[in-house]
Amino acid sequence: MGRALRHALAIAGKDLRMELRTRTSLLSAAVFAALVLMVFNFARDPTAVATVDLAPSILWVTVTFASVVAMNRAFTVERENGAFDGLLLAPVSRESLYLGKYLANLAFVLIVEAITLPLFVLFFNLDLGGALPGLLLTLLLATIGFVAVGTVFSAMVAKTRFAELMLPILLLPFMVPPLIFAVKTTVPLFAGRPLSDVLPGLRFLALYDVAFVTLSVLLFSAVVDE
């Protein structure tokens, strides 16, 4: 177990180091998120709809699309110079390989979300106040689940034509159930409702995480082994 985890961390470390040195994908995903927020600002009528009513949808639509953009890079970078074959030949189990890629993706999407959240608060003049811890927990739980699925899919689409378009087509249906529950959690959070209104959504998100992280670990070897 310790060995498997060490291998996974090594692979995740490699991905993050590479990303931090080039910064291209991270920057473009963050800029993309900021642009989506800006589009939202101009796509609404501020006199007709109160920001707080619209805020949960703005946040989750932005997070959804920015995450898909961020996850695209996981395996497309490995296509260059046959890097992925090297990774497959390395003496690490498929589970460690998946876990490494997953952790890197998770860190990556969380960084993009960490950039998006303050911009969201800033652009829409929100006072999160007591909602912040709950919101962070919701973001984390939702992200853990859909990034697990996204990592498997991005390994698949890296071998197809139009990989960049294929990922959202496959992944968005899988992102909608966690999204529904994240919104169901965010709305009472922003309205300052008691914790009992928030818990069912969080519980569902945790259930989704357990189911899809397990399934993804099990199915990953079927994707990479011919």
Added chain:
Amino acid sequence: MTPDAARARSLMTRGVVLTVLALIGQAAVMLLAIQFTPVEARQGMAQKIFYVHVPAAVIALWVAVPLTAFAGLLYLWLHDPRLDRFAAASAEVSTVLCGIVLATGPIWGKPIWGTWWTWDGRLTLTLFLFFLLLGYHTLRAAIRDPGDRARFSAVLGVMGLVLVPFIHLSVYLWRGLHPQPVVLKPSAPSLPPEMLRTLLSGFAVAFLLYLGFVTLRYGIQLARDAREAAHAG
């Protein structure tokens, strides 16, 4: 002609025969529904679409889609190309059936509910499945290598199978407008015998249509694979 090509040809013939029979049966069911089944008291003629809509929905959701996912699951275990061909064929027919459900539903919904579409649990679930199936076909179309194609689509199928209960959970939190089951429910069917007879013929025809389409589609895929193998070899 290779043995596979010959087999493909005979399968396609069989598929065409079954499909033609099913289409004739479909015409007969429509005739039966319109001419020989009493008009429902509250919904009037609009209710007639029930005899097409419900069989298509039941065959799609309880036969075609689950079989696609299970064929994928078995493929990951056995690596038999026949399972992949079947999964692909069944997925295509599922898409057609879901399309029929999604097209006939609003035609009924407009006069009865007063709206073409509503985000009711069942409607949303069917729409989700339809999109998952479209994604499945897009994925298959984008991969050249037959091994990759089979494995990836099987993985997607299994993931989809696990996703369905979650969609169910998330969309059923909204109270539905959709009518509750009248036949497949724990107590006895609450449908007059004439209507039940028409509905059951509808089920039989929809199932026959599924068999016909799948056989035909399987035969086509077999012929394609045989041709690819002949070119490669």
